[in-house]
Amino acid sequence: QKMSKSKGNTLDPLDLIDGIGLEDLVKKSTASLLIPQVRKKVEKRIRKDYPYGIQAVGTDAMRFTFAALATYGRTINFDLKRAEGYKHFCNKLWNAARFVLMNTEGFTPHDEPVLHTAAERWIDNRFRDTMQSVAENFSSYRFDLLAQDLYQFVWNDYCDWFVELAKLALNGSDVAAAASTRHTLLAVLEGILRALHPLIPFITEEIWHEVAPRLELQQNSILERCYPNPSQPATLPAADSVAAEPAITQAAVTEINTLIEAVTQVRSLRSELSIAPGRPVPLLIEGRLDNPERFTAIQSMLQALCRIERIEILPGNTTPPASAATPLLGAKAHLPLEGLIDIAAEQARLRKEIHRIKQEIGKCRGKLGNPRFVANAPTEVVEQEHHRLGEWSRQVAVLRKQVERLSE
Structure with a gap:
């Protein structure tokens, strides 16, 4: 139904930004009714739909919501839950920034970041692909699609996967990989802040002022920084692999995508069996893997991310013990049930x-x-x-x- 003050079904954006109590909302919604007889009906609907009033979502979440709803159509079906969801998105970005800042305390960058790990190459490639799509959607005024692109990259690629993969490098024994990962975390986060700034300017400016000194940036505001250019990577390849960069990048992207697929399968199996996330379990591989070399490359990361105490590849004619199984890279992965559950x-x-x-x-x-x-x-x-x-x-x-x- 079309929003109209005379019908008492409007929502004031300021009430979404700052929040409003139930009684104030009822009073505001019934103040401009053209037909006084519908007052009771309107009040009943408001008390039913907003029993506790409207919780504040903040300016940035409200702006992102309207950008995500900015389609070519003339009718917008506004949903308050989407605004609440984008508030969670802003919180996710804030928490990711806190993690990065906490793990780069005292870190001093040297020139541009150099990519040492497959995860860094993967996130850099994903950032460039995302910014290419964002540039195309900006040029065609599809703000809804560019908001979706940035949301997916920040939530899924950066926060859910790269931050988790970065923890492996930060806690590992390879000093160079840990240093490059810290630099890449900062560089990509700074690029994310610039990309998101037109949509959510307040939180991005606030976080940027904490990130900028870590990267030794001299500007006084994020507004003085250029918008990310999809043709320019946020990071640089290692010096010894510049000539072979396209092939190495593609290999890294394939490796991390394979890891994500494997981790998703194993975690799903653990969840179905209600196995505690922190409990180490063995993993048995039955059958022939599509690419044994690639599996070897991701094996240590798979073990760490899925809490696997050991991975055993079963000989050809071996029957696995009582277990739960799931397809894994052309083979079958088994979680032995003995000792795990009754x-x-x-x-x-x-x-x-x-x-x-x-x-x-x-x-x-x-x-x-x-x-x-x-x-x-x-x-x-x-x-x-x-x-x-x-x-x-x-x-x-x-x-x-x-x-x-x-x-x-």
Whole structure:
């Protein structure tokens, strides 16, 4: 429904930025009604939709929300939850900056950062690809797509993966790799701040003033820095690999992408079995790997990121012990179950959960199979039941797969 003050369904951006209490929101929303008779209806809706008022999301999150909604269409379906999500994004950026600053205390850069590790080459390549896409979307005024590009890069590539991979180098024994990783963390973060500044200027300026001295930048404000150029990397390759840079970069990108795929598979398996994240487990590999050399290159990182105490490649005709398995780089990865869980108790728990969900599925199907319900219920309620049915069905499929794994 179109927002209108006379209908009492508007949201003041300042109320989203600063927050507003329930009573003040009710008073504000009912002050300009053209039809006084609808006051009770409007007040009832507001008290139902905003029982605690509206929590503050901040200026930057609000700006990012409107950028993400800036499509070519003339109608915008505003969702307060998106603004709350972008508030979490700003918090994520802040926490990543705190990690970088904490781990670069006392660090002195020397010229431009030199890439020593595959993870550094990967993040540098991803940054350039992202900025190329951002430049194209700026030129076509697709602010929604460029906001999405930057969100995905910062949240997924930099915070979720590169920061985790950087911890391995920072805690490792290779001094050169640790130094280059610190420099790359700072350099890419500074590039991220410049890229995000037009959308979220306040938090990026604040963080930049902490990052700039670490990189020995002389400007007084982030506004004096150039916007990131996709043709210029944020970092430099190691001096002994300049001639072979494209091939080495591609090999590093492939290596890290393979690692991400493997880590995702193993972590998903651990999660399905409810194994505590900090508990070390063995990993058995059955079958032939697509690329043994590449697996060897990522093996130590895989062990560290997935808390694997040892990796054992089973001989050709060896039958693995009772375990849960998942595809891994052309082979099969097994987590032995002995000592990890009580198999019989876990199977009983899963079957009980399947039974409970089947009852919920029966309720959903009963409602959707009732012509009167479908004809008279609001459209959003019917859609919600369809969504619940699909979600319950997906959960049953996952649980059945777990039972099958435990029975192997």
